[in-house]
Amino acid sequence: MSLDDLLGAIRSADADTGDDSDLAAATRLRVARSLETRARGRHQVVGLATAAGILLAGTVSWALATGHIAAL
C-alpha cells in the first residue's frame, strides 16, 4: 500500500455515495429543526428570567412599602 492508494481512497470517499440530494435535503431539515429548538429554548430561558425578575422586584417593593426591610 502506498500514499497514492490512501489519497485515492480519500478522494473517492465523496464519490462513492452517489446521489446526495435526499441526504442534503434531510440534513437541511435537521439543521432547521435544531435551530428552531435552540431558539425556543432561548425564549423559554428569557421568559423564566423575566418572570423571576418581576417576582423579585415585586417582593422587594412589597417589603420596602410594608417596612419589612427597615425592620431587618
Next chain:
Amino acid sequence: MPLMAPALTGSNDTPADTDLVTRLRAGERAAVEEVYVAHHAAIRGFARRLVGDTAAAEDIVHETFVALPRAVRRFRGDGSLRAFLIGVAANHSRRHIRSAMRRRRATERLAAREEVSVRTVDATSQLINRQLANRLWAALDALPIEQRVVFVLCEAEQRTSVEVAAIVGAPEGTVRTRLFHAKRKLREMLEDAT
C-alpha cells in the same frame, strides 16, 4: 478549546456572502438556509474526506450549520465564507472522527469473521476492497487531528498552504510542518502494513 480558530486573510468574499454574513449576525434563520444551499456540498465533501464515513460526515455538516449563527461572530470578513465554514467543520470533527474509527474497527472485525464464510468471487473481491479501504483509513486514524485536517486539505483537496493556513488559522510554516509530519508518518505506517 477549539482545535483551530478560522481567521482568514486575503479577501475573496463575494458581495452576496457579505450580505449573508450581515444577516447571519442579525440572527436570521433564513440566512443559515441560504448559506446551506450555497455551501453544503463543499462542507459535505470535506467532511467525508476527513472522516471517511457518510453518517459521521452528515453529522459534521449538521453541527457546522447549527453552530454557524454563533461562530459567525468570529468571522472578520477578510476571507471567504466557504473557507470559514470548512474551519468550523474541522473544529467539530474531533468527536466524529473517533466514532468513525470505532465503526471502521467494528467493520474490520466483522470482515475478519466473514472471510471464512465467503463463497463467491464477487463477495471475495468486495471484501478485499473493503479491507484495503479500512486499512488505508486506519492509517489516517493514527494521525493527530491537526495533521489529518492539513493532510486532507492539502493533498486530497489540493489546496495551497496559504489557503489551508487561512482555513485552520495557523501560520503557513506550521501548515507545511504538519503536512510534512503527516506524510512521513503515513508513509511509515503504510510501508509497515504491506
